[in-house]
Amino acid sequence: PKWTRLYKTWCGDSSDKIPGIPRFGETLWHENGPEKLQAVTDMIFNGQDDWVGMIKLQPKMMEWLRENVELFKVFYEIVGFLDVPEELVSKSAVVGVPDYAKADAVLKRFMQ
DSSP, X not given: OTTHHHHHHHHOBGGGTBOOSTTOOHHHHHHHOHHHHHHHHHHXXXXXXXXXXXXXXXXXXXXXXXXOHHHHHHHXXXXXXXXXXXXHHXXXXXXXXXXXXXXXXXXXXXXX
């Protein structure tokens, strides 16, 4: 769950009509790893250009990212989670024990 937003931004999410980075898929997601991709995403959003070479991308992907920074930001915003008022969470949620493995399995099933 921690990397859902980042995954959808880079790889795409048809349910949100987010195409992701052209030709960037699960293979490159795993090769680069979410920590590096988050660092690069932050650098791109901050206008830094020294992210080039930090991750494995095809030249056309790098070119696309350089030319579409604002669109990349829009992808990130669209797939972000909305803030829910604490009172609504308290009223509607049942406290339990987090099961991160189960949550990852459910998300993986729906993100295929």
